[in-house]
Amino acid sequence: MIHITDPADCCGCTACASICAHDAITMQPDCMGFLYPTVNTTLCTDCGLCETVCAFNEHYDTSLNLPQPEAYAARHKNMKEVETSRSGAAFIAISDWILQQGGSVYGAGYTDHFRVVHKRATTREERDEFKGSKYVQSDMGKVFRQVKQDLRNGMIVLFSGTPCQTSGLNAYIGKKLCKNLYLVDIVCHGVPAxxxxxxxxxxxxxxxxxxxxxxxxxxxxxxxxxxxxxxxxxxxxxxx
Incomplete structure (x- = not known):
């Protein structure tokens, strides 16, 4: 079973909790609100899937990594989109294409009183909530499982998040379903509490x-x- 002894070994992506068929893992906040997995040993069967899927595992699959990064610069043609985005609105252009194909888009939005969470969108109006930087760790909830269900239903999916979150999702989804999964991560310097x-x-x-x-x-x-x-x-x- 997964056991976090050093907070630096976990980003709270929820891959371990999502893959557990017995729901033996829940994400619990520490004193600063950062989420870490907690295992219910009564429900746990010690199958090891949670450890295997962890992006901090030394055996994490990096076979798709490029030998050297390929850098491109882009800016949306519509300046209104650029003005209401934090950078060049590349996310808007990519997600517009996904939505035109009948796909779903996942990104960081708000719930309650501006608590940052990841959400699902199937329209531009819903997607627009994901615009703009949100410098806080987002609560993933059950989003990983929603993404997998969309992929199983034959949809194409765009997921935007931090590199840790996209890595966790990639490991959780696996190679069989990742063909229709588009991952967009941000240049991240760490997330505030x-x-x-x-x-x-x-x-x-x-x-x-x-x-x-x-x-x-x-x-x-x-x-x-x-x-x-x-x-x-x-x-x-x-x-x-």
């Missing part, structure tokens, strides 16, 4: 005396390409 984000929102609301109703982790329209400043809209109409 979910509880840090939660407490920061609470601090701002207390300071401003109003509820936050809209957030932008990196407001390119207001501050330009080079700036990394957040924007928040408040229900009382103020903006900071």
């Amino acid at each position: 979910p509880y840090l984000w939660r407490d920061y929102l609470s601090y701002l609301e207390k300071k401003q005396g109003a509820k936050i109703c809209w957030v932008n982790f990196r407001d390119k329209q207001e501050f330009g390409w080079r700036a990394h400043k957040e924007t928040f809209n408040l229900l009382k109409g103020q903006e900071r």
Whole structure:
């Protein structure tokens, strides 16, 4: 069974929990809100699948890795898409094609009060929630299993996430189903803690005396390409 002794050996991708046929593994938050697998030893049959599928396993399959990275630069032709995206809106162009083929798109969105989670979209309107950087670890929930079910149903699937998340999903899906799976990961420098984000929102609301109703982790329209400043809209109409 999987056992995490060093937090650096786990990214919370949920591959281990998703592959467990007995649901013996649940993802539990630590004091900062980072999710780690916890094994119910009563349900566990010690089959070893959770360890095999872990992207931190030294035997992780790297056969598809290129000898050297191939670098390309791209920007969406529609400047409105660029202005409302954090970079060149390549994700929008790719996901538009996926949706035109009747596929599904998975990316980071919000639930509750701006808690970052991964979601499924089959329309552009649903997909647009995934626009923009969200500098927090996202809760994957049951998304890995949803992706596999879509692939089994013959759909093409686009999944966008951190390199750790895409690696975990790739290992979980396996070679038989990965033909119709498109993985898009971001250049990642690590993800801040979910509880840090939660407490920061609470601090701002207390300071401003109003509820936050809209957030932008990196407001390119207001501050330009080079700036990394957040924007928040408040229900009382103020903006900071």
